[in-house]
Amino acid sequence: MSGAEIVDAELVEPGELMPAPPTAAGRPLVDQHTVLFPGQDLPTAADRPQYSKRDLDVSDETAARLQDTDPTGTGPMVAFTAWCAQHGRIPVPCTTATYTDYAQHLMARGLKVSTIKNYMSLIKTAMPAGKKPDNSLYLRLLANYRKNNKRALRVRRAFPITLPYLIPMMEKAEADNRPIGWRDAAMLAFGYRFLARSVEEVNLDIEDLTVMDDRIVVWLLEDKTHNNDQTLILHDHPDLDMVKRMRRWLEHLAAQGITAGPLFRHLQKDGTVAVGHRERVATVRGEYLRPQTVNDRVKYWFSMAGLVSDGRPVSSHGLRAGAATDLGMNDATDQEIAEAGRWRPDSTIPRLVYVRPAQAAKRDPFARVPRVGVGPAEEG
Incomplete structure (x- = not known):
């Protein structure tokens, strides 16, 4: 044995057998978080559940939902x-x-x-x-x-589509008295008053709205900043005619037997609703419009109305920005704008993005500087 290297050894008393190494099934399964109550043995691999293929399968419906x-x-x-x-x-x-x-x-x-x-x-x-x-x-x-x-x-914010821009867009959409114009005019008026993120607007169902004579009550399941459902009261405005425009669109749907399901839908050229329509790109949307569709329609009617922005991009978010800007320009408080747009109470966006720029736009300190060669009395 001289010179032999002992790799591993354990001393035992004469006649005592070495303990057998634990089998894979009997190996303890513990870590620093294991807690044993009095009388409990160490958990081992043998205590683990023996799963079958049935425990790993999901239904066809679940698989389809997950795939979507x-x-x-x-x-x-x-x-x-x-x-x-x-x-x-x-x-x-x-x-x-x-x-x-x-x-x-x-x-x-x-x-x-x-x-x-x-x-x-x-x-x-x-x-x-x-x-x-x-x-x-x-x-x-x-x-x-x-x-x-x-x-x-640099963050390029959307051009705010305030009422002076929104009104000619809605009028242009309705000029030909076609169903697609009725849909878009209702979508524009509602999107502005709802201060909607486009995905919130296109996810609404007809059942989520209660249309009254002077307001629309909206049940909103959730939004970007709220996980709980909300009941929102959207009072109409004389320049919006939101109630009239929404009723006309809902009546068009009802005339085709549609009184439930997606609020804003795809239309065929003849004005009938494209039931079962599935878009090439976003097939999971089914009969619901894609947010991009709202974006495209906003750009289209802005252009068709002959409007020009100040260089900021025109998009569906401009409806939300326009409503918040109109509120800011007319002395709405930060809290009122935050509540209208469903921002978090501590959000700085209403003040920094809408209130301050809107108030700054109303002020021109250089208006106090007299014209060269013209006295104060002559400026009139």
């Missing part, structure tokens, strides 16, 4: 998957290196910081649980990008 809400079907994930294919990388689940490299690809394109953050968040969300990439390296890249690309920090 598959996060890998979002636009950013589609682009990410195509980029991965082009570079010989696996998109799902992706590695941290792939995730980080794609972030650099987006930055090389000069995208806005807010856009990059949104895309990267959606991509990470789409990864399976427990297999999400580490975003610490991507955030280091983003911090450097923010520092060296000031223009990428």
Whole structure:
């Protein structure tokens, strides 16, 4: 035995047998969080449930629902998957290196910081649980990008579609007295008064509305800042004629036997509702309009009415911005605007984005400066 190396050994008393190593089934399953009550034995692998295939199956209905809400079907994930294919990388689940490299690809394109953050968040969300990439390296890249690309920090807010712009848009939509114009005019008036995010507007059902003579009562299940349901009272305004326009649209639907389901729907050229319509791009929407459709219609009627913005982009969000701006220009308080637009009570958006700019637009300190060569009495 001299010179032999003892790798592992345990001393035992003469005649005592070595304990047999635990089998896989009998191996204790414990960690620092295990708690045993008096009389309980150590849990082992043998105590685990023995699952069968039946425990792992989901129904056809569940599978269909999950497929419709598959996060890998979002636009950013589609682009990410195509980029991965082009570079010989696996998109799902992706590695941290792939995730980080794609972030650099987006930055090389000069995208806005807010856009990059949104895309990267959606991509990470789409990864399976427990297999999400580490975003610490991507955030280091983003911090450097923010520092060296000031223009990428600029947020281009939507052009506010205030009443002076909204009224000619609605009138233009109704000029030909066609159902699509009735739908769009109702959608424009309601979107402005509802201060709607377009996805909230197109997700509403007919049953969510109670149309009265001077107001519309809306039951809203949830929104971006509220997980609880809300009952909202939208008083009409003489320039909106929201009630009249909404009733005309609902009567058009009722004439075709539609009194429940999606409020705003696709129409065929003859004005009939396209029942069962499924769009090429967003098939999961079914008979509900896509938010992008509202966006497209807002741009269309803004252009058709011969309106021109101040350089800010025209979009469906302009209805929400326009209503908030009108409130700000007419001395509504921060709280009143926050409640109307369903912002969080502590949100700074109403004051910074709508109230201050609206009030600043009403003031011109240079109006006090007299014209050269013209006395105060002559300015009239």
